[in-house]
Amino acid sequence: MITKSITIWPEADRGNTDSLLGYKPALIKDIQLYPNPTSGNFKVSVTLTKSVAVTIKLINFNTGQQIDMKQSAVGMNHEVPFNITEMPQGIYLLGVQADQEYQVKKIMKL
Structure with a gap:
């Protein structure tokens, strides 16, 4: 059995769709958390x-x-510092949102 699906994009988004492959490329290319695990201070690189x-x-x-x-600010490379030294282990x-795209990563505090 062969199946085929067709996605119809709103006209405003059609220019962002790859015409050859027929899908929208991911906006978030990479997310790095370091150091992970952390003792309190860490950075998120997007x-x-x-x-x-x-x-x-x-x-x-947990909660x-x-x-x-x-x-x-607007840019292609972001590095955001966080401090959780006062938080329990x-x-x-970390929920990272860029435009309409959203990804979640985990970090462990020791």
Whole structure:
């Protein structure tokens, strides 16, 4: 059995679709957290495929509570510092949003 799916993009987004491959390339190219695990101070490095602003939310994994939120200026490469030295040990989530794209990464505090 052969199946085929067709996606119809809104006209405003059609210019951003790869005409040969028929899909929209990912905006977030790479996210690095370092050092991970951390004792408190760490950086989030975000590389994008086009120049836009980035919003990063720090969330407690156990409670779901948002601890911090930082926004960076428009650009393709972003490096955002965080300090969680006053927070208890555990796992924290980082939600990275660029335009309409969103990815989540984990960081561990020792």
